[in-house]
Amino acid sequence: MGQSTNVATGTARLKEFTDSVWDSYQRMPMQIERYLLLVISPAVLFFLLLTFASVVLPLPLLVRLPIFFLGTLIVATAVLYPRLLVEQQRRGLENQIHLLITHMTVLSTTNIDRVEVFRALAREQEYGELATEMNRIVQLVDTWNQSLDDACKRRAREVPSKPMADFLDRLAYSLNAGQGIDDFLLGEQEAMIQSYITVYEGALENIEVMKDLYLSMILSMTFALINAIVLPILTGMDATMTVLAVIVMFVFVQLGFYIVMRTMSPYDPVWYLQEEYRTKPVRQVDISLYGAVGLSLLLILALALGTLGLTPVGRAMRGVLIGVPIPILMSAPLTPLAIPGILARRQENSIKGRDSEFPGFIRALGSSESAKQATTSAVLQTLRKKDFGTLSPDVDRLYTRLKMRIEPTRAWFYFTAESGSYLIQKFSEMYLVGRQMGGSPKQLGELISRNMNEVLQLRRQRQQATVTLIGVLYGITASAAFAFFIGLEVVEILVDISAQMDLTGTNVGTIIHAGVYDVPTIEYLLTLIILFNALLSSLMIRVVDGGHKANSYLHFVVLAWIGSVLAVVTSHLAGALISV
Structure with missing residues (x-):
């Protein structure tokens, strides 16, 4: 009985999702036939080509899977893109609805005509989709000579946001009944705030769910990457190609979660940045940002010259760089980026x-x-x-x-x-x-x-969700760096043992394939994925936090150093323990 209920519930949810996708196709500015021809058909063709390549080409399984998943992702994106557009429009209507209704209430209590209230709000470009919706109502009144209540009722049937549709419906009914717009809006404040709280808290709950799902997926990808590091020594596959394929899949997973986090996070910025008048704190953050980026680029250039041994500066740097672990070399030039982050955090x-x-x-x-x-x-x-x-x-x-x-x-x-x-x-x-x-x-x-x-009470809840997310992302970075490099260290030790004992041609040599490893290249790849994880994690923190973009630079530097230091410490400890 319980199983049949679950099946029925799943079927109902699937039908609801399918209906929402079809509805989004109806709302597209492009004709459905044209979209199928220009977008979906090429995506399906590309998917078939990638699937054919993954089957025909002599590639290991861990390389074929990312190719197949890439094609699947392209088709899914093409099919669901109209749904994403509608979702973006819905978020645009709901993110600032509390500010719009408060602004509308303020204007309605003054001595202006009620249509002028909508006309004034339509000129507020900061409201985005809401300003566009107000403009549509004004056009229905001015161009098509509809009454304000009829215009509101008509737009209530078209908007993809339920809170906005309910508000316009109630407004249309009240205006049709002869109630003043100021009386209606003053009485609407409590309902508006509760609706906004529901939407905001729902977004925070979705972020909590995505955080747990992200933790599970990243741990799974970490396990897959460890297998990609260790298994080639037994299977004889090209270790570098296998690790690179799993890293590409790792990158796609993180990018997907970042996009979802960005979509789900409520729009509630902390900063007000005015281009016409740049205050002293804002100028300090901007100057420190330009200086930090310039200094980081100079350090990266010096590191590149030292690695290649070019120019007198590079040759002098080369002597300094010898013996420094690769993760430290790649994280050190990024350190200046923490300075604008610290200044922005203090001002915030x-x-x-x-x-x-x-x-x-x-x-x-x-x-x-x-x-x-x-x-x-x-x-x-x-x-x-x-x-x-x-x-x-x-x-x-x-x-x-x-x-x-x-x-x-x-x-x-x-x-x-x-x-x-x-x-x-x-x-x-x-x-x-x-x-x-x-x-x-x-x-x-x-x-x-x-x-x-x-709004400030909701922001406190958002801050708590951000702190929890920061803890999860920092923990994932530390655990992933530890797992990556302990696997690499084990393989490196096996490769060294194989080279010292010269197992080629023996029975053991047919089991342990030490020659498939290019350890320095794999170490570079693992360090790059740690840096990429730090970048995406810092961007996730920023979109959930709603603060200044410089905050992400501070988290990026800290996460990069956590991963790099743990990678070096893990390698040394694993080497010392195994040698004992």
């Missing part, structure tokens, strides 16, 4: 501190403006004396600029740019626009404060 902690203080500041500002019926600069003269932690210097500079008669929009622009926070930028802009259009300061301050506090 300051941004998070300002984020935590902003809800209290904006609520106090709105309440004081309503109570005193005064301008923002007059209220800030008192508020600037209160302790807002790391936000206090920014509040003080905002007061100074307003007092110097700088235009309020410009003064708030500098305030958000210097804070460096994406959330502060968005919510400050909402408050300023709401005040300029006649909205109630107290209502605006409380609305923004409440919604931002909810």
Whole structure:
């Protein structure tokens, strides 16, 4: 009974997935027949060619499998690409829906027409897919003379996001019933926040599932790579080709998981980077980044010259490099990249501190403006004396600029740019626009404060998920480096024993095929896969964390050094133990 239930459940899920794929083909801007001809047909042909090559060519099994999997991956990508596009559109609608509805609520409480609310949101390019959706609603009203509630109802049937479709449906019903858009949106805040929390927490739960699956897959690939290192000594296959084939499969697996992690992670950036006004901390990170990349390139060039023995510098370097393990040589030039990562991490902690203080500041500002019926600069003269932690210097500079008669929009622009926070930028802009259009300061301050506090609570959950992921990735790097090089060390010792005892022509020589190994080349390949693992792992941490790109450089350097040091230590300890 239980087995039949599981089969029925699996069948239902498969049908649901198939229906979603077919629906995505219906939504494509390209005709289905044209897509089948131009994309799927070449992918299937390439798959057949690779399959034929893997069967006909005299290659070992560990080389044939990656070739077959590559063809399968190409076909699967071609078939599922429309589904991925729809998923990307859905994420674009759901990632910032809380900001859009909060912004819509702020605009609706002012003295502008309700269609103008949608028109203003359509001009906000930062909202991406949401701005496009708002523009479609405006076009239905302006071009096709539909009422706003009919336009919302029509778009609710078309959007791929259920939270967005439900919101537009409820909005259309309320507008059709004669309810004001401001009353509806103010009452919608709790439902909107709960919907956003559900989507955000669902994404974090998916990341946890993918983390466990990633751990299992990488351990399996590590086991396969160890087999690729050790088995050729018994089978006589080309060890370098076998190791390279498994490494290619390893790379594809990691790339796949990185893409999935990037797709699943909620869009919630920490930084606000303004091209028009580069603050001192941002310039410091940029300068250190350019300097670190330049220094790393110089070190790589010196290492290459020393390895090849070219030029007087290379010959001088060659004497220094002799005896240094390959993993250390390949990780050392990357070390300067940690400097911009450290600077970005320090600044990011300051941004998070300002984020935590902003809800209290904006609520106090709105309440004081309503109570005193005064301008923002007059209220800030008192508020600037209160302790807002790391936000206090920014509040003080905002007061100074307003007092110097700088235009309020410009003064708030500098305030958000210097804070460096994406959330502060968005919510400050909402408050300023709401005040300029006649909205109630107290209502605006409380609305923004409440919604931002909810986002900050979700960010704390995301931070916990990131810390767990960092621990898993660091552990995988250490264990993989240990396993790779202990397998290589065992093989190297067997090769040395075979060479010393001259087992060629003996019965043992037919069992142990020491001649198939090029140990230095395999060591280079294993070191490269450690560096690639460090690169992909650091990028995964960055997309899950939502921080500055320089954070990935710091993790990349640390992971590379962990793998390299463990590789060297493992080789020395294994050699010492076996020799004893």
